Amino acid sequence: MAGEKKKKIVKVIKIDTDKCNGCRACEVACAIFHSKPQYSGNNPAKSRIAVLRDPIKDIFVPVYAGEYTASECTGRNKYVIDGREFDECDWCKASCPSRSLFKEPDSGLPLKCDMCESDPPLEEPMCVQWCLSDALTYEEREVEVDEKEEEKKKPGEMELGLESLVDKYGMEKLLDAIARMSRGD
Amino acid sequence: MRYAETGFNLEIDLSRGNIERVATDPRLAELYLGGLGTNAKILWDRVPPDTDPFSPDNLLIFGTGLLCGTPAIGANRTIVSTFSPQTGLMAYSMMGGFWAPELKFAGYDKVIIRGKSPKLVYLWINNDKVEIRDASHLKGKGAQETADLIRHELKESKAQVASIGLAGENKVYFASIEQGRSSASRLGIGAVMGDKGLKAIVVRGTKEVNTARPVEFFEHCSEVLKYIKWRDDHPIKGVPPILSGLGSPQEMAIYDEEWHTTNFTWGNARHRRRDFWTKEVEEKWKKTQQNARVRLLSCYNCPMECGALISAPGVPKYMMKCYSKLTYTMAAMSDLDFGFKIVQRATEYGVDAFTTPQVMAFALELYEAGILTDKDLPGMPADNEGRFYWLLDRIVRREGIGDILANGVYHAARQIGKGAEEYDHNTIKKHEQLPLKLGMLNPIYFLMYSTGEKINITQIEGQFPQAPFATREEREEFVKDWFQVPDDRFKQYFLDWDPRGEHSIPYYPTIEATCEIVDWQEKMHYIDDALGLCAGLSSFPLKPPYHIHNLPGIISSATGIDFDEAKLSQAARRNRTLLRAINVRRGLDRKDDSPPKDHWRNRFPELETKLLDEYYKFKGWNNRGIPTKESLQELGLGYVKEDFLRRGILTENEAAPPGETPAETEKK
Ligand code: SF4
Ligand code: SF4
Numbered sequence: 133m134a135g136e137k138k139k140k141i142v143k144v145i146k147i148d149t150d151k152c153n154g155c156r157a158c159e160v161a162c163a164i165f166h167s168k169p170q171y172s173g174n175n176p177a178k179s180r181i182a183v184l185r186d187p188i189k190d191i192f193v194p195v196y197a198g199e200y201t202a203s204e205c206t207g208r209n210k211y212v213i214d215g216r217e218f219d220e221c222d223w224c225k226a227s228c229p230s231r232s233l234f235k236e237p238d239s240g241l242p243l244k245c246d247m248c249e250s251d252p253p254l255e256e257p258m259c260v261q262w263c264l265s266d267a268l269t270y271e272e273r274e275v276e277v278d279e280k281e282e283e284k285k286k287p288g289e290m291e292l293g294l295e296s297l298v299d300k301y302g303m304e305k306l307l308d309a310i311a312r313m314s315r316g317d
Numbered sequence: 318m319r320y321a322e323t324g325f326n327l328e329i330d331l332s333r334g335n336i337e338r339v340a341t342d343p344r345l346a347e348l349y350l351g352g353l354g355t356n357a358k359i360l361w362d363r364v365p366p367d368t369d370p371f372s373p374d375n376l377l378i379f380g381t382g383l384l385c386g387t388p389a390i391g392a393n394r395t396i397v398s399t400f401s402p403q404t405g406l407m408a409y410s411m412m413g414g415f416w417a418p419e420l421k422f423a424g425y426d427k428v429i430i431r432g433k434s435p436k437l438v439y440l441w442i443n444n445d446k447v448e449i450r451d452a453s454h455l456k457g458k459g460a461q462e463t464a465d466l467i468r469h470e471l472k473e474s475k476a477q478v479a480s481i482g483l484a485g486e487n488k489v490y491f492a493s494i495e496q497g498r499s500s501a502s503r504l505g506i507g508a509v510m511g512d513k514g515l516k517a518i519v520v521r522g523t524k525e526v527n528t529a530r531p532v533e534f535f536e537h538c539s540e541v542l543k544y545i546k547w548r549d550d551h552p553i554k555g556v557p558p559i560l561s562g563l564g565s566p567q568e569m570a571i572y573d574e575e576w577h578t579t580n581f582t583w584g585n586a587r588h589r590r591r592d593f594w595t596k597e598v599e600e601k602w603k604k605t606q607q608n609a610r611v612r613l614l615s616c617y618n619c620p621m622e623c624g625a626l627i628s629a630p631g632v633p634k635y636m637m638k639c640y641s642k643l644t645y646t647m648a649a650m651s652d653l654d655f656g657f658k659i660v661q662r663a664t665e666y667g668v669d670a671f672t673t674p675q676v677m678a679f680a681l682e683l684y685e686a687g688i689l690t691d692k693d694l695p696g697m698p699a700d701n702e703g704r705f706y707w708l709l710d711r712i713v714r715r716e717g718i719g720d721i722l723a724n725g726v727y728h729a730a731r732q733i734g735k736g737a738e739e740y741d742h743n744t745i746k747k748h749e750q751l752p753l754k755l756g757m758l759n760p761i762y763f764l765m766y767s768t769g770e771k772i773n774i775t776q777i778e779g780q781f782p783q784a785p786f787a788t789r790e791e792r793e794e795f796v797k798d799w800f801q802v803p804d805d806r807f808k809q810y811f812l813d814w815d816p817r818g819e820h821s822i823p824y825y826p827t828i829e830a831t832c833e834i835v836d837w838q839e840k841m842h843y844i845d846d847a848l849g850l851c852a853g854l855s856s857f858p859l860k861p862p863y864h865i866h867n868l869p870g871i872i873s874s875a876t877g878i879d880f881d882e883a884k885l886s887q888a889a890r891r892n893r894t895l896l897r898a899i900n901v902r903r904g905l906d907r908k909d910d911s912p913p914k915d916h917w918r919n920r921f922p923e924l925e926t927k928l929l930d931e932y933y934k935f936k937g938w939n940n941r942g943i944p945t946k947e948s949l950q951e952l953g954l955g956y957v958k959e960d961f962l963r964r965g966i967l968t969e970n971e972a973a974p975p976g977e978t979p980a981e982t983e984k985k
Contacts, residue, residue, distance in 0.1 A: 153615040155618060156617055171531035172528060184474075187636060189634075
């Protein structure tokens with residue numbers, strides 16, 4: 133597919149786990165930025181970044197919420213880096229049925245990092261601004277992308293939520309429920 | 318809707334196994350803020366003054382600060398309050414880390430423990446689900462080990478655990494409560510937890526903490542962060558490196574220990590080693606520290622990295638907080654690598670790193686003096702390091718001599734007798750102090766040591782430089798951007814303060830200025846302890862990001878209750894007075910308000926009497942250090958006044974007998 137090429141800004145957060153001190157300020161920043169009304173509520177369980185910490189084992193991994201997935205992986209691999217043992221899941225961004233991470237605590241709906249997209253745009257995502265140890269740094273890179281691919285719209289928060297509800301209850305039940313709600317019964 | 322606080326406390330009766338979630342009165346925040354203030358109110362209301370600290374009627378309160386769980390930077394303190402088995406007075410020890418915010422996210426402001434469990438248990442708080450669980454399999458386990466085992470058995474890697482080790486279980490009078498990289502160590506609150514049969518409190522919460530005016534509050538937080546960054550690039554000149562930045566003293570980051578090792582005393586707070594810090598020592602210690610330190614660690618929502626993960630040769634990894642690095646090293650007249658090693662064991666046992674090394678050094682002094690003999694210390698090794706391990710093991714098990722030493726220097730000296738009392742020279746109100754022996758009386762420190770209700774100098778000092786700067790130019794430079802002062806006259810006090818001559822200690826700052834300076838320093842601690850802010854970002858360092866001018870706005874936007882400087886100062890004063898009242902009701906008296914007896918070589922009994930007299934007046938206390946009827950009334954503490962009148966602590970026609978300072982008493 134030889135589509136038109138187009139310049140695009142890719143937003144990159146570089147995570148230096150060696151510099152992380154485990155403070156979870158990034159979680160606070162994310163949680164309040166995304167709370168409604170903005171900044172009104174702090175709840176790290178709703179943050180789209182989570183710091184996996186096992187201090188005694190020197191494990192500090194800030195992970196961003198990525199795609200929602202309906203089914204969990206089959207295997208569970210382990211990585212050993214510098215003598216520290218990591219679960220594969222420690223690095224995984226997925227909002228997945230095997231764990232409570234990256235789900236709204238009340239509804240169970242998936243959460244996903246949106247790079248703090250807002251109007252006007254932030255200079256840097258909120259988590260990066262609140263991480264004073266430079267464990268999180270922000271870069272913008274210019275890349276060329278395929279225009280056609282770009283046009284495919286990224287799923288929004290609602291689509292993601294609906295997708296997970298479809299997975300949980302089935303399309304039919306969900307449509308039924310929506311129909312009932314719209315009739316107001 | 319409640320802002321900043323959750324509006325609920327958990328009431329746990331361990332005797333009956335009862336758990337209750339109780340709504341709190343929203344007016345309390347306006348009067349006492351939260352944390353220490355509301356803890357004190359509960360202790361006043363519910364624990365009669367003759368209650369033994371080890372009685373089931375004694376309460377053990379884990380209180381979060383008012384701002385914990387909000388996005389306020391460094392608002393992570395858990396304030397644990399109870400009555401101390403060592404002093405008999407109110408104890409409040411605080412810990413940073415991650416526990417307090419987690420409790421807020423679970424939906425509670427405090428956990429109030431009463432009664433005693435017949436067998437060892439732990440408390441598991443998981444949002445609305447709260448259970449008392451068997452902990453018999455955790456008996457004798459280390460504090461950190463316990464936390465790991467519990468997280469594992471509950472399959473809750475994100476749960477926060479506050480636990481005691483063997484010392485707490487055995488009611489050692491200086492047992493701590495440990496929690497990850499932090500601990501609440503002073504005054505033996507771990508012993509009260511052990512007495513209640515409570516091994517740990519485990520918390521996990523996934524609820525929201527709300528603020529009343531979010532955008533305004535967020536702007537305050539951003540300002541604080543910005544200033545922290547600025548201060549990081551602008552360390553204070555003219556003070557030792559350890560005092561130049563923010564945070565709890567940066568012991569884990571800084572290698573230069575000249576100030577501590579040559580100014581503070583070694584052994585049983587005895588020897589000053591002015592020539593200790595040589596190039597070789599510096600090189601060696603730096604290497605030791607670099608090798609031991611795996612990573613710097615922060616508390617919840619704070620960038621300061623005051624703790625560290627430590628891996629010392631031959632011992633498991635553990636987390637260390639600031640000054641414990643030097644306390645064992647210096648008490649044992651040893652080396653830094655010993656310090657890093659023994660703290661691992663001490664942390665698992667759960668003991669206070671200020672008191673413990675001093676108790677052991679005290680025992681060794683008694684041994685040298687022949688007051689304790691080989692009969693008392695059978696099988697003790699010959700080397701200092703070995704002796705410290707040996708004593709530590711016995712103290713936490715209350716074995717042999719350890720059973721006596723486990724009561725702390727004051728009580729042990731009296732139990733041992735044979736002149737051992739003479740070796741108890743570094744306690745105030747029966748509690749061990751930082752090892753520091755100086756020449757000339759400093760009036761500011763005299764009042765702080767004598768009257769601090771926390772009985773710990775670091776929990777009252779701060780903000781105001783500890784010593785005058787050498788030249789006027791340096792002082793002028795310092796005051797230029799010193800906007801944290803409550804009033805510009807504090808700058809003048811500092812500008813005029815000389816190292817020598819007419820304007821030097823002990824007669825300068827003047828008595829009046831001294832009272833104001835002490836009051837300001839203490840006030841900021843009382844505010845922090847109620848809000849749950851770390852003193853390392855607020856009351857302790859020079860030029861902190863939180864101060865009397867921005868705190869009212871921060872509290873108002875968080876809670877929706879409007880505060881200005883006067884109202885906030887009044888709340889701090891109310892809390893401070895209430896604490897004094899609680900202790901007065903338990904027998905605290907003017908004679909207890911004194912510094913360690915040989916803290917200064919040069920004492921000035923007349924001046925000291927005047928200082929105390931004037932300071933008491935300044936505080937609204939009578940000559941015996943008891944809050945007056947008028948000041949109690951003015952602070953809205955009429956209920957305290959009534960109680961004092963009923964008990965005859967105050968009388969309707971008050972004509973207080975003239976006071977007497979300890980220095981005077983000693984002279985007689
Ligand atoms: S704010 Fe930075 S240092 Fe703190 S936990 Fe997040 S990534 Fe780590
Ligand atoms: S300043 Fe240090 S001790 Fe205080 S909250 Fe921050 S990391 Fe913890």
